[in-house]
Amino acid sequence: MKLENTQAQMRKGVLEYCILSILKRDDAYVAEILESLKAAKLIVVEGTIYPLLTRLKNADLLEYRWEESTGGPPRKYYALTQEGETFLEALSQTWNDLQFAVKNITEYKTPNHE
Amino acid sequence: MNKTINVSLGKQFFHIDEEAFIVLKNYLDAIKRYLINEEGRDEILADVEARIAELFSEKLQSEREVVQVHEVERVIKIMGQPSDYKVEQEDDTYTNTQSETYSNRQNTQQSTGKKFYRDEEKNLLGGVCAGLAHNFGIDILWMRILWMVLFFLSYGTFTILYVVLWIVVPAARTTAQKLAMMGEPINISNIEKKVKENAEKATNYAKNFDYEKAAQNGKSTVTRFVEQLTEILSKVANVLVKIIGFILVFIAGLSLVGMFISFISFGSISFLNIADFNLSNEGPFVFEAPVWLQMLTFFCIAATPVYFLFLAGLKIINHKLKLFKLRTVVILLALWFLAIAYVSFLGIKKGISSNSIGEIVEIQELPMQTSDTLSIKMIPNLTFAESIYRSSSNQIKYDSSTEEDILVGTSIYFAVQPTTDSIPKIRVSKKSTGSNNKEGRLNASQIDYQFKLNKNELLLDSYFTSDISLKDEDLKLNIILYLPENMHFKTDKYVSTFEDYKYHKFVNLNVNSNDVYQIQNTELICTTCTKNEPKTENHE
Numbered sequence: 001m002k003l004e005n006t007q008a009q010m011r012k013g014v015l016e017y018c019i020l021s022i023l024k025r026d027d028a029y030v031a032e033i034l035e036s037l038k039a040a041k042l043i044v045v046e047g048t049i050y051p052l053l054t055r056l057k058n059a060d061l062l063e064y065r066w067e068e069s070t071g072g073p074p075r076k077y078y079a080l081t082q083e084g085e086t087f088l089e090a091l092s093q094t095w096n097d098l099q100f101a102v103k104n105i106t107e108y109k110t111p112n113h114e
Numbered sequence: 115m116n117k118t119i120n121v122s123l124g125k126q127f128f129h130i131d132e133e134a135f136i137v138l139k140n141y142l143d144a145i146k147r148y149l150i151n152e153e154g155r156d157e158i159l160a161d162v163e164a165r166i167a168e169l170f171s172e173k174l175q176s177e178r179e180v181v182q183v184h185e186v187e188r189v190i191k192i193m194g195q196p197s198d199y200k201v202e203q204e205d206d207t208y209t210n211t212q213s214e215t216y217s218n219r220q221n222t223q224q225s226t227g228k229k230f231y232r233d234e235e236k237n238l239l240g241g242v243c244a245g246l247a248h249n250f251g252i253d254i255l256w257m258r259i260l261w262m263v264l265f266f267l268s269y270g271t272f273t274i275l276y277v278v279l280w281i282v283v284p285a286a287r288t289t290a291q292k293l294a295m296m297g298e299p300i301n302i303s304n305i306e307k308k309v310k311e312n313a314e315k316a317t318n319y320a321k322n323f324d325y326e327k328a329a330q331n332g333k334s335t336v337t338r339f340v341e342q343l344t345e346i347l348s349k350v351a352n353v354l355v356k357i358i359g360f361i362l363v364f365i366a367g368l369s370l371v372g373m374f375i376s377f378i379s380f381g382s383i384s385f386l387n388i389a390d391f392n393l394s395n396e397g398p399f400v401f402e403a404p405v406w407l408q409m410l411t412f413f414c415i416a417a418t419p420v421y422f423l424f425l426a427g428l429k430i431i432n433h434k435l436k437l438f439k440l441r442t443v444v445i446l447l448a449l450w451f452l453a454i455a456y457v458s459f460l461g462i463k464k465g466i467s468s469n470s471i472g473e474i475v476e477i478q479e480l481p482m483q484t485s486d487t488l489s490i491k492m493i494p495n496l497t498f499a500e501s502i503y504r505s506s507s508n509q510i511k512y513d514s515s516t517e518e519d520i521l522v523g524t525s526i527y528f529a530v531q532p533t534t535d536s537i538p539k540i541r542v543s544k545k546s547t548g549s550n551n552k553e554g555r556l557n558a559s560q561i562d563y564q565f566k567l568n569k570n571e572l573l574l575d576s577y578f579t580s581d582i583s584l585k586d587e588d589l590k591l592n593i594i595l596y597l598p599e600n601m602h603f604k605t606d607k608y609v610s611t612f613e614d615y616k617y618h619k620f621v622n623l624n625v626n627s628n629d630v631y632q633i634q635n636t637e638l639i640c641t642t643c644t645k646n647e648p649k650t651e652n653h654e
Binding site for chain 2: 030031044046048051055071074076
């Protein structure tokens with residue numbers, strides 16, 4: 001059992017949830033999504049995000065449109081689809097449950113801290 | 115001065131340093147390989163390129179500026195290593211295969227069973243073993259070892275079966291056949307996967323091949339022929355080496371099994387005291403240590419090198435196997451040296467214990483008329499020996515009269531000597547080895563030897579007996595018969611078997627028991643021999 005594997009798995013689910021959450025607020029192109037994720041220290045290197053985005057798009061959770069940019073080639077703007085919103089809601093529910101469960105379990109184990 | 119290359123990256127135009135270009139190209143190719151089974155690979159790559167272009171343009175002051183290596187390296191640092199692009203670790207391949215089998219279950223028209231094809235991609239000869247290995251779902255190596263074993267056990271007749279299979283079984287050529295051989299369901303995604311893998315291989319091959327082809331164009335036909343010949347020879351040599359490897363593995367494996375079985379059987383018999391091997395002086399268990407321990411020691415000494423040979427054979431067959439772990443090797447070698455040291459210790463101990471000889475001498479007068487002819491006879495004991503001969507080794511026999519085991523020796527040396535006394539005398543010297551003289555004498559005193567004088571017949575036993583505790587000692591008996599001058603004597607034919615050649619003047623007694631001898635002026639004379647001359651002349 002490798003620590004990296006477990007960490008990667010934990011992060012992967014959370015990462016999808018976060019990307020969808022970012023896009024729920026507003027449509028964004030990759031650099032903007034990356035900025036948020038980096039600021040939250042959820043990812044270290046950018047490479048990870050591209051396969052994820054493509055998969056979410058292929059799963060019809062995301063869609064994109066091309067938009068002109070000021071000083072460069074057109075950019076891919078990602079947006080949530082209807083399906084993506086439903087998916088995100090389900091994920092939020094799961095996340096809250098998980099958070100509650102994890103908090104309960106981990107804090108029960110260390111009662112000294114309270 | 116550096117060459118620059120113009121590239122279009124994510125629909126943007128860049129001047130890029132040649133070295134930086136190579137680094138960037140390798141990076142993108144590596145990502146491509148990592149995402150080989152990813153559905154939207156091209157799209158992902160396009161996105162990545164676009165992002166890299168964006169990162170470049172952030173830094174570049176003008177459109178004329180050249181992208182340098184350090185810039186590419188900075189971007190790679192931001193984007194991450196190719197492995198970072200793979201979000202999923204090995205667990206996802208599991209779910210992938212699961213979903214594949216699931217989808218396969220839905221497509222009922224496809225068979226899930228494996229089909230037997232020859233695998234010509236992993237062949238050594240015809241790929242029969244490789245195909246069988248796929249079919250049975252085991253490693254090719256084991257299948258080959260099995261074939262080698264069958265080959266030897268069947269005295270080579272399995273070769274015929276191999277050739278028949280080679281001819282009869284078709285090779286897996288198409289992608290569908292390859293998938294069927296591996297037992298993977300034949301569906302679009304699998305075929306696509308396989309084709310992609312092959313395409314990747316083919317492109318790489320083509321890339322390398324072009325260079326080789328270009329290089330070969332400049333070479334003469336002779337050089338090319340020689341090169342091809344060398345290639346064929348090296349392939350043949352490779353096969354030969356592998357065969358040697360198989361033979362090595364086979365023989366070493368069998369020896370190991372044999373040694374292990376004998377170790378288990380002998381060792382456990384001794385350890386559990388089922389039978390007492392100590393009674394026997396046959397075999398290698400000559401040391402004063404428990405047989406199972408000696409067995410273990412000998413097993414270590416013999417099995418360790420064989421085990422290494424076995425591993426070496428496996429290594430020859432498959433270079434990729436990592437068999438020689440340093441710790442194991444060190445432990446085995448240490449055990450081996452320990453075993454050798456132990457045997458040396460036992461040997462030296464045994465050598466020391468038997469280096470002194472103790473002797474006990476008994477002299478007895480033989481009351482008889484010197485005018486009579488003394489008849490000397492060797493009397494065998496048919497219970498202890500089927501034939502009469504002299505042997506320096508002791509034997510353990512069962513004495514039915516005492517119902518006990520008894521040590522029997524026939525290391526008897528007989529000689530006739532002249533004496534000035536008027537009466538014949540017999541001198542019996544018993545000798546035994548021991549750790550010191552005293553022990554040697556004590557051992558010698560346990561030697562039981564019988565002879566008797568019956569009128570003018572001297573009856574000598576052709577054996578002596580002793581306690582079985584002396585089985586490892588060298589026991590020896592010297593008999594010297596002192597006869598007055600001119601006294602006549604004759605011997606039976608067995609006496610000459612036990613003659614002591616140290617007294618060569620008085621040996622070479624005729625086997626003809628009718629001949630009568632006498633000692634005259636310290637010479638042995640045959641009085642009835644046809645030539646009637648001193649026997650000693652033969653020796654002079």
